Amino acid sequence: MNQTATSISIEEDLFTLNAYLDPFNKRIRIDNYLGNTDLLIQKAENLVQKHFAEKLIFKVRSEQLSHFFEKGFQPEAVVDSYFLGSDAYFVTKYYKVDRRVNDHWIIEDQIIKGISELKPVQQKIYPPDGYELKKAYESNAADLAALYKQVFPIYPTPLNDPEYVKKTMREGTVYYIFVYQGNIVSAASAEINDFYKNAELTDCATLSEHRKYGLMKFLLQELEGELRKKGIYCAYSIARALSFGMNAALFQLGFHYRGRLLNNCYIYDKLESMNMWVKDLASC
Template identity: 70%
Template sequence: MNQSASTIHIEESNYSIEVYLDPFNKRIRIDDYRGNTNLLIEKAEELAAIHQAEKLIMKARSEDFLHLYEQGFQPEAVVDRYFLGSDAHFFSKFYSVERKKNNHWVTEDGMVHSIYQLDTSIDKSRPPKEYELKKANEACAEELSGLYRQVFQIYPTPLHDPEYVKKTMKEGTIYYVYFYQGKIVSAASAEVNAFYKNAELTDCATLTEHRKYGLMKIILRELEGELKRQGIFCAYSIARSLSFGMNAVLFQLGYKYRGRLMNNCYIYDKLENMNMWVKNLATC
């Protein structure tokens, strides 16, 4: 089966759905839908069977919350104000016993609890002057891919490919990076949904030897400023549940924990749970 992800739109007389096919992560995600909920769920399950998906995810509207329960889905996370100010509920259905098993859940619960005890006072310190913050352009694609190759053995999207990075930039994804001695050492992006006015802060990576200066917090604040200038106030980020550092950064930046996506994607070196963090940029 083709390992590259793709988005397809299905329009029928009683419904329409936008489907993200993700063979690498053995999952299918319904990103948007309209019309007859029973029929579109039926279609989504049919696609899951055809593509041998182990997990089906649906970004559901609040009014369909109970209906998804009835259809055998379970709620995993919520993004406040995702749909032009209305909440999105991430529901999932699993199709293999292995995909539904997890040994880290209790540990990750404890980590979220300990993160909520952290100090949230704003750190105004800046990194040494050798570090230079810039908005990335297509000329940075090769080096950005190199950074992601160094930091992540496995990544759920093909960021190891410079052409893919360029493609995301053309589609509106914003990247900010830190340079040190002319080389990119830290980066993150905002994947913008221009229609629903939300953005996912993602692709956060810093080389190990440059992690002591809080570069990621500064990059994320810069991205938030850019989003606000575009009139986008719903920001969310999905962090590896076993990564204390990244979850702590989001909490200290004012993001609120909104659930966990079980065995969601292959990242770092294995299939991992991912924590959902959400922030309303209009309040800051």
């Protein structure tokens, strides 16, 4: 089976839907829909069978939440103001028992508890000497791909491919990087949805020997500034539930925890759950 993720649009008499088919992570995500919910849910589940998916995710508006509950979906996370000011609930259904089991749930809960007890950073912090923060362009694609390949043995998207990195840039994704002695040592991106005015802060990676400087916080703050200039105020990020450092960075930047996507994608070295973090960029 082809492992390349694709987005498709389906229009039938009584509904339309936009689906993200993700064979590598064995999941299907419905990003947008309109019309008869019974028929579009049936169509989505037909896609699950056709593509041998183990998990189905719907981004649901609050006024339709109870209908999806009636169809057996369970809520896992919410993004405030995702749909032009209306909240989006990530509701899911599973089609394989193993995909519904999480042996790390207690540890992940403990990480969230520990992070909630952290104090915000009061003093202004600056990057150490020798680190240059800059916006990345297509000319940086090969070095970016090399960074992602080095940091993540497994990643949900093919960011180890320079051509894929260039493709995301052409589609509007913004990357910021730190360069040290001529090499990219840290990077993050904002994947922008211009229609609904939201953005996912994602693709966060720092080489292990440079992590002690908190470079990711600087990158995310720079991306936040870029989003504000574009009139994007709903920002969210999905972090590995087992990563104390990344979740702590988001918490200390003013993001709020909004749930956990169970066994959501293959990242780092296995199938992992991901924590949802949300920030209103217009309130700060």
